[in-house]
Amino acid sequence: MSLTNPPSSSGSLSRTRVGNLKRSHQATVDDAIESRRPGGYTSKVRVRDRYNIVGFISSGTYGRVYKAVGKNGKKGEFAIKKFKPDKEGETIQYTGLSQSAIREMALCTELSHANVVQLEEIILEDKCIFMVFEYTEHDLLQIIHHHTQPQRHAIPATMVRSIMFQLLNGLLYLHTNWVLHRDLKPANILVTSSGAIRIGDLGLARLFYKPLNSLFSGDKVVVTIWYRAPELLMGSRHYTPAVDMWAIGCIFAELLSLRPIFKGEEAKMDSKKTVPFQRNQMMKIVEILGLPRKESWPGLASMPEYSQLQTLVLHRQPSHFHRGSNLEGWYQSCLKNGGYTSTSSAGTPGADGFDLLSRMLEYDPAKRLTAEQALEHPYFTNGGPISGNCFEGIEGKYPHRRVTQDDNDIRTGSLPGTKRSGLPDDSLMRASKRLKE
Ligand SMILES: Nc1ncnc2c1ncn2[C@@H]1O[C@H](COP(=O)(O)OP(=O)(O)O)[C@@H](O)[C@H]1O
């Protein structure tokens, strides 16, 4: 797999990291092969020889994430994501590494951009993979949450603009390199203490340069439902970069309103394992954007769930739906509630912000803005320079990431991650032991 550099239009924030990622990965593999013993592979490099584990951050979809600091002269803070091998059946029988771990490793070793999380190294040890990333102090979920405490106070408009610009730069880089992220949501958008945005969690990311491969088969869960594009809800089997742009539109809306814009409830798969129509999620979108129409979305009538969409109308009073889109009404009340005005301390994303939002939350994926087009939108080109530090000029500090000491033994403790919606597994944390650094 070889990747191209991002186009120069990716803006002043783009910076090329010429790392020796490939080499360090190769070295790790070579070491493992060198020290092969009858019982299997072991690696010479051991996580605990290189890092001190400071605590536990999160139990995610496929494994656990720990905070660590470098040792023996290695400086800096790191997040170590531990993947355990897939197991089969009741008796432990290793079948190999999860597809997600392999994808994330393959992609992360090759990707290098200021707005994509930086992989430090990969260590193989005792049938586990440890992916070592640079540590990021914040993420967008945590920042949004902070702005709802103790009462709601808007994220300053300049900060939202910097976040969006950096996010789109990172996404343009991924899309230029044929990578779809497919799970963009606030928890996966990392923010460093110096205000740099890093797109993280490439566990669901896929290359899309082989368009004949249906990206639908095999994956039970793709993209957290609140950020799921309408074409996926309508049963589309082929993914395009437009699915990521829809999610970015949802994140933009959430940064401004501090609530998910389309907060639907996921319909679970039935016993026959048929994938259900996500009626409730579609309804949430329709309530704000109006019903999608064949005239403005030509592909609509031939989508697998089109008949289901018709039944949405039958079950409700026609007056329940706005004739057209009410996104502008939603946006205006969001500005009002957030205190976004040109004279307020929060500033305002203004009419350009609405125009950008409406073009990202466009039903027809073919008409939806691309990352490149979005970066050229007046929301970014008007209104002066954009800082590469989203916290620039912001008063007050955001709280540090929560790190617990319950389970900071990276060797043991952890059960293999179970597939879940990406929320931290709070059942594994005891509140009393949560440390605020
Ligand atoms: N580089 C990092 N620095 C600090 N925290 C991180 C880092 N990467 C991930 N995390 C934290 O761990 C959580 C889970 O990691 P993520 O890569 O999203 O894996 P999953 O596939 O389990 O969701 C994130 O939501 C974030 O809170």
Ligand SMILES: [Mg+2]
């Ligand atoms: Mg995640």
